[in-house]
Amino acid sequence: MKTTHSNSRRNFMKFVGVSSLFAISPSMAADAVTPHVVVIGGGFSGATCAKYLKMWGGGSVNVTIIETNPTYVSPILSNLVLNSQKTTSDLSFTYTDLNSKYGISIIHSTVDSVDKTNQTLALANGNSVKYDKLVLAAGIDFIKVNDYDITEVPHAWKAGEQTNLLKAQIDAMKNGDTFTMTIPAAPYRCPPGPYERACVVADYLKNTKGFDDCKVIVLDANANITVEADTFGAKFAEYGVEYKPSTTITAVDDTTKTLTYTEGGETKTITSTVLNVIPNQKAAPIIFTAEVNSGNWAPINPLSYESLVASGIYIIGDSQGTGQPKAGHIGNSEAKVCADAILRTLNGVALYASPKTNSACYSPTSATEASWLSAVFKYDSSTQSMVIANLAAGPSDTSNYTKMFLWSENLFSDTFS
Ligand SMILES: Cc1cc2nc3c(=O)[nH]c(=O)nc-3n(C[C@H](O)[C@H](O)[C@H](O)COP(=O)(O)OP(=O)(O)OC[C@H]3O[C@@H](n4cnc5c(N)ncnc54)[C@H](O)[C@@H]3O)c2cc1C
Structure with missing residues (x-):
């Protein structure tokens, strides 16, 4: 009509x-x-x-x-x-x-x-x-440090083909192999997302695949875990994730899967079985x-x-x-x-x-647990900007894992249905 x-x-x-x-x-x-x-x-x-x-x-x-x-x-x-x-x-x-x-x-x-x-x-x-x-x-768009092949070194930070490529590379890993990922300098898409990924992959290799000798290494461009530091820090300790803050990636070699980076003023390299570089970002x-x-x-x-x-x-x-x-x-x-x-x-x-806006992120930390983070922003007329009005977080547990799907279904249907 x-x-x-x-x-x-x-x-x-x-x-x-x-x-x-x-x-x-x-x-x-x-x-x-x-x-x-x-x-x-x-x-x-x-x-x-x-x-x-x-x-x-x-x-x-x-x-x-x-x-x-x-x-x-x-x-x-x-x-x-x-x-x-x-x-x-x-x-x-x-x-x-x-x-x-x-x-x-x-x-x-x-x-x-x-x-x-x-x-x-x-x-x-x-x-x-x-x-x-x-x-x-x-x-978003990515700021790559050099021109490398993203089918060899996927970011998987825009979902679809990239996600499936990274999954296939992780599934091809054997016990003793290394998964190395990089976290971009803030601001970037989904603040907890990279830490969540490190946890999910470490849990998958250890507890689903049963590999006791795989390494998960995280190179973070930021000085600390940017959000939910206690939750992710505890999970990194539980899974044995090797976390290196304040690192700057300077080169990516897609053939040898080698990263060159600086840490504390020193130039270093890591060669890894799977390399997941999430580059710095821009609009x-x-x-x-x-x-x-x-x-x-x-x-x-x-x-x-x-x-x-x-x-x-x-x-x-x-x-x-x-x-x-x-x-x-x-x-x-x-x-x-x-x-x-x-x-x-x-x-x-x-x-x-x-106006007020709300941000909410649920972060799976394993195949059965998730944590969450929520921030409410309100307009501040004196600075003409959005400022935080309320910040809250929930621990990594199984009940939050279930609630994560209720939250996401709601968001998906409010957006696309
Ligand atoms: C692993 C991961 C976990 C995440 N978890 C959460 C979470 O728990 N909670 C949360 O709130 N967020 C989460 N995010 C972040 C969230 O997915 C993004 O912030 C969100 O998708 C951004 O929405 P957008 O509309 O700005 O951009 P997009 O979702 O990227 O949409 C942009 C669209 O524009 C199209 N487009 C671009 N340029 C053009 C053009 N020139 N012409 C035509 N079309 C164009 C693209 O094809 C794309 O479909 C997560 C992200 C990742 C990677």
Whole structure:
């Protein structure tokens, strides 16, 4: 059924609340052209933003997602593929519901460039798309120390083929072999994720494979375990993980699987059976193409996620540079603030002045245990930034392992269904 403009305006009015009704000019109901919001990227932040724009905006807004891949593989829970508790198919989502249930148009192609003057995108398939508002939800890119083959030395930090490659390499390990991984300098995608991976792999080799003589070595660019230090520190001790903080990777050799790094001013090397280098990170390439970056990330106004350098362009998820963690749960949260802000702006309503966001990460530490970490952020008007309002963590245990799946199902369905 086609939603009429007045119906959709009623939807929006319902959403902004009665007090805001009076802020909407009656003349806006006669708008001839429905605004087109284009979201680049259909991951946790982009898919959520598109869904809530349509849920709250109804027919007052046309929404298109442009996403390279027809299937999204969630990095969340992807460490459980490495120890055979999940498969990448279990973590795969399509865009069918977003299209059929909410009327979001889906284009599968890559956006190559953004013409900000003419508000037009050039796509790899040769087409171009016009937008009124643009949301960039394109994730991260890697800063590799040299040009090496990532099929030999996988990062597995974007999920899918990379995850399965790393799993196959781990499964080919024999007793006595070494697994070496590197942790990037903060900020990077999913603060607890690399420590969680070291635990999952160490547990898998020791307790599932029954190998008593494998080594797990972790080279961390940071001075300490960045989050949940007590939990991960205790697990590293239990599994015998060799942890080297304050290390800087200087070269990766994909043929010999050798890492060159500096530690305490000395240059050293490690050769390993499996090498899992998670490189330092920056915003996705389209952030740089669109010239909305400042350094490695994109500065935004946390009341709306609108770029501080280009009006009408919004950046959410891992690419944004607010200092909030780069994680899927908070990307979903930012997406809702952004959808709200875009609808308010299109309808001439003031931005909501006190947004809060929430980050939550569950970390499997074995095939039966997980810990969790949650942070609530609130807007601080004096610094115009998001500051921590509450921080909480839960221990590694079996009850949290079960709760992890309830949490993830909830997040997955809020994003893709
Ligand atoms: C092992 C691991 C565990 C994790 N665990 C947690 C957890 O417990 N909790 C949590 O909150 N987070 C977790 N994360 C982090 C979370 O997965 C990411 O932070 C989240 O996926 C970021 O969402 P995003 O929408 O910003 O980017 P993405 O999910 O990367 O989505 C970006 C999308 O944009 C598309 N794209 C990029 N450029 C273009 C273009 N030019 N044109 C078209 N499409 C484009 C990409 O194909 C991609 O699908 C984990 C990550 C890892 C690796």
